[in-house]
Amino acid sequence: xxxxxxxxxxxxxxxxxxxxxxEICRSPSRDxxxxxxxxxxxxxxxxxxxxxxxxxxxxxxxLISPMDGIGPDQLHISPLVRRISQQKIQExxxxxxxxxxxxxxxxxxxxxLKPFTKVTRIAFGLPMGGDLEYADEVTLxxxxxxxxxxx
Amino acid sequence: MYLKTLHLRQFRNxxxxxxxxxxxxxILVGDNAQGKSNLLEAVELLATLRSHRAMRDRELVLDGxxxxxxxxxxxxxxxxxxxxxxxxxxxxxxxxxxxxxxRRQLDFLGVMNAVQFSSLDLELVRGxxxxxxxxxxxxxxxxxxxxxYILQQYNTVLRQRNALLRQQNASSSGAEPxxxxxxxxxxxxxLAAIGARVIRRRARVLxxxxxxxxxxxxxxxxHTELLDVKYAPNxxxxxxxxxxxxxxxxxxxxxxxxxxxxxxxxxxxPHRDEIEFIINQTPARQYGSxxxxxxxxxxIKLAELKLIELxxxxxxxxxxxxxxxxxxxxxxxKLLETIQDRFQTLITTTHLGAFDTQWLKSSQIxxxxxxxIKF
Numbered sequence: 165x166x167x168x169x170x171x172x173x174x175x176x177x178x179x180x181x182x183x184x185x186x187e188i189c190r191s192p193s194r195d196x197x198x199x200x201x202x203x204x205x206x207x208x209x210x211x212x213x214x215x216x217x218x219x220x221x222x223x224x225x226x227l228i229s230p231m232d233g234i235g236p237d238q239l240h241i242s243p244l245v246r247r248i249s250q251q252k253i254q255e256x257x258x259x260x261x262x263x264x265x266x267x268x269x270x271x272x273x274x275x276x277l278k279p280f281t282k283v284t285r286i287a288f289g290l291p292m293g294g295d296l297e298y299a300d301e302v303t304l305x306x307x308x309x310x311x312x313x314x315x
Numbered sequence: 316m317y318l319k320t321l322h323l324r325q326f327r328n329x330x331x332x333x334x335x336x337x338x339x340x341x342i343l344v345g346d347n348a349q350g351k352s353n354l355l356e357a358v359e360l361l362a363t364l365r366s367h368r369a370m371r372d373r374e375l376v377l378d379g380x381x382x383x384x385x386x387x388x389x390x391x392x393x394x395x396x397x398x399x400x401x402x403x404x405x406x407x408x409x410x411x412x413x414x415x416x417x418r419r420q421l422d423f424l425g426v427m428n429a430v431q432f433s434s435l436d437l438e439l440v441r442g443x444x445x446x447x448x449x450x451x452x453x454x455x456x457x458x459x460x461x462x463x464y465i466l467q468q469y470n471t472v473l474r475q476r477n478a479l480l481r482q483q484n485a486s487s488s489g490a491e492p493x494x495x496x497x498x499x500x501x502x503x504x505x506l507a508a509i510g511a512r513v514i515r516r517r518a519r520v521l522x523x524x525x526x527x528x529x530x531x532x533x534x535x536x537x538h539t540e541l542l543d544v545k546y547a548p549n550x551x552x553x554x555x556x557x558x559x560x561x562x563x564x565x566x567x568x569x570x571x572x573x574x575x576x577x578x579x580x581x582x583x584x585p586h587r588d589e590i591e592f593i594i595n596q597t598p599a600r601q602y603g604s605x606x607x608x609x610x611x612x613x614x615i616k617l618a619e620l621k622l623i624e625l626x627x628x629x630x631x632x633x634x635x636x637x638x639x640x641x642x643x644x645x646x647x648x649k650l651l652e653t654i655q656d657r658f659q660t661l662i663t664t665t666h667l668g669a670f671d672t673q674w675l676k677s678s679q680i681x682x683x684x685x686x687x688i689k690f
Contacts, residue, residue, distance in 0.1 A: 209608060264472050264505065300419070
């Protein structure tokens with residue numbers, strides 16, 4: 165109960181936070197030029213566990229789903245657009261799962277942000293330790309779609 | 316492929332029944348409503364995860380029980396596979412291959428293949444376009460399991476887009492703000508992208524099936540009739556190219572935009588496709604005689620059998636539900652000649668009288684009586 169009362173949302177990125185501005189947004193050691201957009205606070209926690217990402221986040225609070233009455237206005241999309249257009253952000257990474265609703269949200273947000281900065285989306289493909297011959301068709305098709313040039 | 320054993324547990328009217336298939340042909344004989352078709356339905360579920368008779372899994376579970384099970388052993392050229400489906404009243408299904416539960420049902424499809432032919436199949440000619448779309452989707456799912464995933468995605472986009480159109484429909488009647496055109500545009504492009512995949516796969520399978528069905532129909536009608544199976548997609552398909560189909564899709568969405576807003580539903584897309592059966596340049600649906608329609612359905616079923624064998628590389632199972640009696644001798648013989656011993660065949664009938672004695676001799680005959688099978 166106490167935790168529930170204390171925890172609110174960060175006013176900048178909308179991640180769960182006890183303070184008005186969350187630890188990640190306040191941290192001086194994090195790259196302020198990169199913003200990773202996710203659907204849910206749980207995704208921030210998952211990405212943080214990797215300790216590979218050093219930029220900042222933006223939590224949308226869900227996915228576009230008209231069946232559930234969720235449109236762009238129900239998500240934290242306009243604060244994101246404001247944030248990106250007003251600050252000098254180098255890159256926005258869209259890290260949203262590849263479901264029908266996720267893809268729609270990615271396309272929608274991507275179009276709004278493209279005029280202001282470089283927009284990328286995370287790749288979907290084979291799991292580590294996964295053998296190509298055992299990968300299913302859906303995953304393989306996605307992996308092919310997201311292929312890139314050998315460096 | 317050969318289905319060696321089938322075990323039904325609390326499935327339909329079977330409490331616990333083991334069946335060992337000992338001959339390429341099995342005849343299930345019994346009065347009506349004893350469970351003959353239920354057994355074929357179990358095989359159909361193993362092949363397609365669909366039933367053409369049940370709307371909900373609840374109907375598939377024995378009355379008074381919460382869950383039922385179908386377990387089978389299948390011999391293929393590559394080896395033996397155990398298949399299992401658990402059905403629950405709640406509708407949640409579990410599927411397993413070699414006793415390992417699969418995370419996705421998609422991976423279960425394509426292991427076993429079957430063509431079902433029942434007296435209900437005349438509806439394929441006489442019924443509405445939904446019946447024919449359902450038929451081609453079931454066939455595609457067996458040939459290209461990934462199609463099940465594409466179709467499910469398409470249906471999700473369709474439902475979402477319809478919900479959006481309905482909202483806007485409701486709000487435009489009041490003083491509420493109008494449509495978010497940007498959001499609708501994103502749903503449009505999703506619908507067109509996934510819809511184009513559905514359309515192209517349907518077109519491709521019909522291209523391969525049509526000549527097979529045509530030659531069967533010619534043979535059965537003694538070269539008096541010419542059958543054309545034609546795909547009539549709602550979105551015009553001029554070229555089998557993803558970008559072209561998507562553009563045609565978007566163009567048509569643009570043309571129908573006002574009607575869609577007015578009706579609050581999606582009017583463009585493969586969910587409104589039609590498949591036309593034409594005999595001697597006349598639509599079989601309206602003008603075909605009973606006999607022509609029966610020949611047509613038989614030709615299509617034989618074509619399915621052939622196509623699956625071509626694509627999979629092994630003959631599928633054939634399920635004949637109460638149809639032999641409805642076919643005249645000429646058509647019966649054509650069917651039996653084709654089957655011979657190449658296709659494992661499960662046949663249900665109320666009387667053994669209609670069968671050739673040669674046939675009876677080489678078949679395993681099982682008697683079905685109120686949910687029990689006697690050997």
